[in-house]
Amino acid sequence: MHLNVETLALVDGGQALVLALMLWFGTRNGSNHAVKGLRLRAVALLVEACGDFVLAFDDKLSALAVLLFGNTFNLTAQALTIVALRMVLNRSLRWREALLLGVTGWLGVVYFSTAHPDYRVRVLWGSCIFVCNSLLNISALWGGCRKRDTRAQCLLLWTYILAIALLAWRNVSLWTLTAPPQSIGVPSAVNVIYVLLFGLQPLLASVGFLLLYNEILQRDLYDLARIDPLTGVINRLGLLEASQSMLARARAKRESIGVLLIDADHFKSINDRFGHDDGDRVLLELVANIRRMLRTSDRVGRVGGEEFLVLSPSVKEADLLALAERIRSAVERTSFSISGQSYALTVSIGAAIADAGEPDMMAARRRADAALYQAKRAGRNRVMLAAP
Numbered sequence: 001m002h003l004n005v006e007t008l009a010l011v012d013g014g015q016a017l018v019l020a021l022m023l024w025f026g027t028r029n030g031s032n033h034a035v036k037g038l039r040l041r042a043v044a045l046l047v048e049a050c051g052d053f054v055l056a057f058d059d060k061l062s063a064l065a066v067l068l069f070g071n072t073f074n075l076t077a078q079a080l081t082i083v084a085l086r087m088v089l090n091r092s093l094r095w096r097e098a099l100l101l102g103v104t105g106w107l108g109v110v111y112f113s114t115a116h117p118d119y120r121v122r123v124l125w126g127s128c129i130f131v132c133n134s135l136l137n138i139s140a141l142w143g144g145c146r147k148r149d150t151r152a153q154c155l156l157l158w159t160y161i162l163a164i165a166l167l168a169w170r171n172v173s174l175w176t177l178t179a180p181p182q183s184i185g186v187p188s189a190v191n192v193i194y195v196l197l198f199g200l201q202p203l204l205a206s207v208g209f210l211l212l213y214n215e216i217l218q219r220d221l222y223d224l225a226r227i228d229p230l231t232g233v234i235n236r237l238g239l240l241e242a243s244q245s246m247l248a249r250a251r252a253k254r255e256s257i258g259v260l261l262i263d264a265d266h267f268k269s270i271n272d273r274f275g276h277d278d279g280d281r282v283l284l285e286l287v288a289n290i291r292r293m294l295r296t297s298d299r300v301g302r303v304g305g306e307e308f309l310v311l312s313p314s315v316k317e318a319d320l321l322a323l324a325e326r327i328r329s330a331v332e333r334t335s336f337s338i339s340g341q342s343y344a345l346t347v348s349i350g351a352a353i354a355d356a357g358e359p360d361m362m363a364a365r366r367r368a369d370a371a372l373y374q375a376k377r378a379g380r381n382r383v384m385l386a387a388p
């Protein structure tokens, strides 16, 4: 098989160009930071393609021009990829570190090409810079991989580890060969294997970026389906899922779950007096008040309108009533500020206990609903416990 470095570089450049166009035009929706990150990665691929084309047409340029332009494009693409990846992951961008590594890398290449020319040292220098860049990328991916909540981040992390391993192999080969090639353009086994495998790196990294993007879109959709956009707490679907998993745990531990149905009193009068926007702000403050009273294992969700449901695992009647009373009095003591005026809001709460033996939370929810109705009828601003 006859492969030459120029042909491989031409194929790599074409591939990077096509990938850049696919990333740029193939992504439109989704989280803003993720789309911006993908677009920046597309720009990095374009720059990378320029570097490949310089190598592909090296016979039309002087050796120094190939070296300087090729490395400028290559190092710029690496720096842009660091920032792009962090943009997609919504992490600190590390522009300065990326730029510093790029400039340092370029100055080193110039030094080892002109003032103190040594091909093997130059390759070693470039490899060290690439390893530093990759470590910055790996550090961005590491957290997600350790938490095991993302496969895309792990795949991308392995891509960078493999690229580092390939560079290590190239350097070891160059330092152990009796007659190492004196430039990347020289047709040698080391150069061909390196360009061939390293040429796959943009493809693998871009697939990793797309998988990351896909994961972010899926997470966004998951949240959209379960999070109430106004208050930020879970909605009915989220509550249903939370109650199912809580019930499964309660069954295993033979414990009961507390259910609180909380409804703002005379909320309509707030809307009528101040308008819906101020009413929304009061709902937000009400949710903040409820949240402050909860343990980390408790969940609060919006059932609809001005009605909220709290699920509190491992509680008995007395604990549940105490929690409900804390919420009721915290709301009563809060001075809700509406359009510069303070407003006193109260809540009525229906409480019920779900036994671990119950098939679902529906019956407990109905009991809490009946207790809430009693609290409203008894004059509001109170807690009522449902009969078991």
Ligand SMILES: Nc1nc2c(ncn2[C@@H]2O[C@H](COP(=O)(O)OP(=O)(O)OP(=O)(O)O)[C@@H](O)[C@H]2O)c(=O)[nH]1
Binding pocket: 230, 263, 264, 265, 266, 267, 268, 269, 271, 275, 276, 277, 278, 279, 280, 283, 304, 305, 306, 376, 380
């Ligand atoms: N601002 C705002 N108001 C809402 C929202 N959802 C429901 N509401 C209002 O909440 C009010 C509920 O009114 P009612 O069901 O009559 O209850 P209430 O006035 O709180 O009276 P009681 O529950 O009997 O004490 C209605 O005016 C709804 O328009 C919302 O997302 N934002």
